[in-house]
Amino acid sequence: MTSLQPRRSVLYMPGANERALEKAKTLPADALILDLEDAVAPDAKEAARSRVCAAAASGSYGKREVTIRVNGLETEWHDADLRAAAAAGPSAVVVPKVNSASEVHNIERALELGGAPDQTKIWAMLETPVAMLHAAEIAAASERLTVLVMGTNDLAKELHAEFVPGRGPLLGGLSLCLLAARATGKVILDGVYNNVKDLEGFEAECRQGREYGFDGKTLIHPSQLEPCNRVFAPSPEEIDRSRRIIAAFDEARVAGRGVVTVDGRMIENLHVEEARRVLALAEAVGD
Numbered sequence: 001m002t003s004l005q006p007r008r009s010v011l012y013m014p015g016a017n018e019r020a021l022e023k024a025k026t027l028p029a030d031a032l033i034l035d036l037e038d039a040v041a042p043d044a045k046e047a048a049r050s051r052v053c054a055a056a057a058s059g060s061y062g063k064r065e066v067t068i069r070v071n072g073l074e075t076e077w078h079d080a081d082l083r084a085a086a087a088a089g090p091s092a093v094v095v096p097k098v099n100s101a102s103e104v105h106n107i108e109r110a111l112e113l114g115g116a117p118d119q120t121k122i123w124a125m126l127e128t129p130v131a132m133l134h135a136a137e138i139a140a141a142s143e144r145l146t147v148l149v150m151g152t153n154d155l156a157k158e159l160h161a162e163f164v165p166g167r168g169p170l171l172g173g174l175s176l177c178l179l180a181a182r183a184t185g186k187v188i189l190d191g192v193y194n195n196v197k198d199l200e201g202f203e204a205e206c207r208q209g210r211e212y213g214f215d216g217k218t219l220i221h222p223s224q225l226e227p228c229n230r231v232f233a234p235s236p237e238e239i240d241r242s243r244r245i246i247a248a249f250d251e252a253r254v255a256g257r258g259v260v261t262v263d264g265r266m267i268e269n270l271h272v273e274e275a276r277r278v279l280a281l282a283e284a285v286g287d
């Protein structure tokens with residue numbers, strides 16, 4: 001069985017918040033984004049950069065992937081952030097507001113020049129109308145780019161859209177990015193849910209993200225971790241059904257048949273592949 005890197009829950013934390021950086025060592029997040037961008041005030045940027053890079057280089061976050069979100073390409077902090085992140089060697093550098101393949105190539109070159117280890121990947125944030133329209137070329141720009149991250153706050157702002165249950169105004173953009181991710185074999189993470197007190201609404205949005213095909217969701221508060229991990233992991237029913245699909249198909253093949261039914265539904269080879277993916281994910285998350 002192929003093993004997968006689970007990225008169900010990916011928690012942002014402000015790079016200037018020492019307490020959050022410490023607390024993250026105990027939280028059940030699959031990955032962390034140590035933020036130098038939106039969550040850090042301009043006069044705290046340099047101190048946050050040193051703190052975040054030291055945290056990323058410390059090796060004290062266990063099996064959680066540790067990434068650093070640098071400031072955007074057009075900002076005065078971007079180059080120094082990228083140099084410092086390259087030297088710290090996190091699992092990935094998360095780059096906000098990526099709008100073109102050439103920007104990805106520039107980031108790739110800067111990481112190489114900065115001596116970043118090969119394990120340090122690029123996660124590109126897609127959060128503008130231009131990015132939605134260029135999603136396929138951005139996703140295909142580099143093998144070092146492994147993950148697409150939706151920035152739904154910026155996207156809503158740029159669209160002049162409202163946040164409504166079901167996210168109708170954003171679904172066109174989300175779907176374009178999902179198509180781009182799947183066409184190029186990249187992982188894709190859904191955007192954040194801003195109301196940290198509304199866990200019911202949050203869980204509904206996790207379910208919608210999962211139904212659309214996202215691999216996981218970006219988060220802003222520890223209370224969002226448990227529901228997110230649960231929704232993006234295969235349920236016991238899915239695991240059981242996947243096992244039965246594989247067993248039924250194996251039996252059918254021995255009997256010389258290429259199609260079978262399980263629970264009244266037609267099963268072909270493509271369903272077996274999906275069942276294997278579900279089991280690999282269940283194994284990776286330890287269920």
Ligand SMILES: CC(C)(COP(=O)(O)OP(=O)(O)OC[C@H]1O[C@@H](n2cnc3c(N)ncnc32)[C@H](O)[C@@H]1OP(=O)(O)O)[C@@H](O)C(=O)NCCC(=O)NCCSC(=O)C[C@H](O)C(=O)O
Nearest residue numbers: 012013014019020023035038039151152153154220221222
């Ligand atoms: C949203 C918050 C500002 C809420 O803060 P606060 O009210 O202080 O939270 P609590 O008092 O409930 O915190 C309880 C404890 O949990 C720790 N904590 C809180 N948040 C985090 C976190 N993100 N990571 C780790 N630990 C966290 C607190 O320290 C408390 O610990 P203790 O004292 O030991 O009990 C706050 O949650 C927050 O700042 N969240 C992250 C905000 C952020 O990073 N925003 C930027 C990324 S989102 C974005 O930019 C999306 C994208 O670009 C787009 O366009 O959509």
Ligand SMILES: [Mg+2]
Nearest residue numbers: 127151153154
């Ligand atoms: Mg943003």
